[in-house]
Amino acid sequence: MFLKSIRFKITILYMAILALTLTSFSLILYHNVNVSLNSNMDTLLKSKAGGIAQAIDTYWQAANLEAMDGADASEILRKRRNANFSRIAQRWVKEESTDPKLLDIMVQVFDTDGKAIASSKNIAGLGEIPRGEFIPVLQGKQRFDTMADFRIYTAPVFENEKVAYIVQVASPLGSIKIALNNLKVGLFLLFPITVLTTGVMGAFLAKVTLHPVDNMIETIHQIRAENMMIKLKIPNTKDEIQKLAETFNDMLGRLESAFNTQRRLFADLSHELKTPLTILKGEFEVILKKTRSNVEYQETLKSALEETDRIISLAENLLILAKFDSKEISQKSEKLDITVLLKGITNNVRGLAELKEIMLSFSGLEGLWIYGDPNQLKILFLNIIENAFKYTPEKGRIEVSAVKRNASANISIKDTGPGIPEDEIGHIFDRFYRVDKSRSSSGFGLGLSIAKAVAESHGGGISVQSHPGEGTTFIVSLPLVRP
Numbered sequence: 001m002f003l004k005s006i007r008f009k010i011t012i013l014y015m016a017i018l019a020l021t022l023t024s025f026s027l028i029l030y031h032n033v034n035v036s037l038n039s040n041m042d043t044l045l046k047s048k049a050g051g052i053a054q055a056i057d058t059y060w061q062a063a064n065l066e067a068m069d070g071a072d073a074s075e076i077l078r079k080r081r082n083a084n085f086s087r088i089a090q091r092w093v094k095e096e097s098t099d100p101k102l103l104d105i106m107v108q109v110f111d112t113d114g115k116a117i118a119s120s121k122n123i124a125g126l127g128e129i130p131r132g133e134f135i136p137v138l139q140g141k142q143r144f145d146t147m148a149d150f151r152i153y154t155a156p157v158f159e160n161e162k163v164a165y166i167v168q169v170a171s172p173l174g175s176i177k178i179a180l181n182n183l184k185v186g187l188f189l190l191f192p193i194t195v196l197t198t199g200v201m202g203a204f205l206a207k208v209t210l211h212p213v214d215n216m217i218e219t220i221h222q223i224r225a226e227n228m229m230i231k232l233k234i235p236n237t238k239d240e241i242q243k244l245a246e247t248f249n250d251m252l253g254r255l256e257s258a259f260n261t262q263r264r265l266f267a268d269l270s271h272e273l274k275t276p277l278t279i280l281k282g283e284f285e286v287i288l289k290k291t292r293s294n295v296e297y298q299e300t301l302k303s304a305l306e307e308t309d310r311i312i313s314l315a316e317n318l319l320i321l322a323k324f325d326s327k328e329i330s331q332k333s334e335k336l337d338i339t340v341l342l343k344g345i346t347n348n349v350r351g352l353a354e355l356k357e358i359m360l361s362f363s364g365l366e367g368l369w370i371y372g373d374p375n376q377l378k379i380l381f382l383n384i385i386e387n388a389f390k391y392t393p394e395k396g397r398i399e400v401s402a403v404k405r406n407a408s409a410n411i412s413i414k415d416t417g418p419g420i421p422e423d424e425i426g427h428i429f430d431r432f433y434r435v436d437k438s439r440s441s442s443g444f445g446l447g448l449s450i451a452k453a454v455a456e457s458h459g460g461g462i463s464v465q466s467h468p469g470e471g472t473t474f475i476v477s478l479p480l481v482r483p
């Protein structure tokens with residue numbers, strides 16, 4: 001679990017990134033320091049070599065000061081293959097190469113044959129550049145070499161554009177090696193210390209940041225259907241974790257209200273079931289008190305049958321709703337003319353209208369094509385029309401009409417019943433909701449819930465307009481088939 005925790009992953013990621021950065025940084029640093037130390041050394045050697053050549057020349061000129069008077073100075077001063085010059089160079093090296101200004105720099109002077117004519121005392125250990133590689137110098141090229149812990153600079157000194165002799169200076173690389181070594185050790189020590197410190201700090205930071213998540217997990221563990229009011233403590237971090245907690249609480253709120261609805265439904269259902277069963281029981285008890293006539297038995301059984309029908313219809317309605325809820329209901333979708341369907345339904349209830357002395361009218365042009373399940377749509381409109389009959393008093397009016405509105409068919413069912421109070425309109429589509437339970441004994445308050453479910457499953461909807469005392473209009477809108 002710990003190895004998979006975000007805290008662990010973040011920490012490892014931190015450390016890996018830092019290790020990578022440090023490694024590349026160290027490599028670049030080491031490389032740059034190495035290059036710059038060596039190039040400093042080369043510059044130093046070059047300038048020393050130049051200085052030495054100049055000093056030897058000065059020596060040479062001073063030694064020949066008298067000779068320069070009169071005679072052909074240039075011929076006498078020729079250094080190339082001149083034994084006198086070799087001696088002077090030797091003397092200079094002997095006398096001056098211990099000068100503290102030269103530090104631990106070694107000096108050698110070669111003649112144009114590549115033979116050493118003068119060497120400082122401290123050249124022990126300094127290897128010799130192989131003969132073959134020496135030739136380019138004799139021809140006028142300078143060169144740098146690294147041999148056996150020494151950096152060596154070999155450069156020709158010119159006289160009349162010809163090589164007169166060669167100066168070679170060398171310096172031990174020890175100091176550079178020590179400096180680089182120190183750098184290496186420093187970087188090696190820095191690496192684990194920094195990576196570890198970052199790891200510890202990263203782990204701590206992740207722990208602090210994710211602490212609210214641990215709290216949330218603990219609270220969530222305690223949430224059950226019975227105690228949905230438990231809410232997460234919202235951390236005031238203004239970050240994703242706060243957002244997560246808020247979102248979770250929102251979801252809990254929605255779940256809580258859904259659970260409450262279910263609970264209310266359950267209670268309502270028990271109540272609705274109990275009423276007809278109690279009536280049945282009462283009727284049976286009464287009739288069983290003494291011996292009755294056949295007619296009386298028949299009356300009671302007829303009434304019992306009615307109550308049983310009520311229970312069956314309740315069960316049927318609930319079943320339809322349950323199927324809509326679980327999206328189990330399969331729609332036999334077919335292209336149908338809604339005006340034709342409505343005309344049929346209206347004709348079927350004409351008898352009822354005559355019985356209640358209600359004026360029933362229908363208007364609408366044929367050709368309002370929609371896709372839908374005719375059986376479900378029949379249930380939808382019957383439920384609404386049934387209500388209109390149920391709640392409209394005798395000599396009232398019911399008008400059914402179908403019109404085209406934009407891309408929809410709008411079917412309105414208008415009655416002259418008592419209307420629905422404004423504050424109840426929002427509830428009439430709720431399951432088991434009935435405005436006035438005593439208004440009518442029949443019905444469970446499920447008809448409109450079913451109507452709404454059908455309309456919505458057909459991509460449409462239902463709206464209501466009602467003025468208490470004047471009447472109610474239900475408007476069902478269903479999407480038309482696109483031409």
Ligand SMILES: Nc1ncnc2c1ncn2[C@@H]1O[C@H](COP(=O)(O)OP(=O)(O)O)[C@@H](O)[C@H]1O
Pocket residue numbers: 383387388391415417418419420428429433434435436442443444445446447448449472
């Ligand atoms: N045409 C109407 N006129 C007045 N009230 C209505 C009308 N249609 C529905 N209602 C109100 O809406 C409630 C819910 O309707 P419904 O779901 O069909 O349940 P039921 O008809 O079983 O009572 C009804 O109880 C009634 O109070």
Ligand SMILES: [Mg+2]
Pocket residue numbers: 383386387443445446447448
């Ligand atoms: Mg109804």
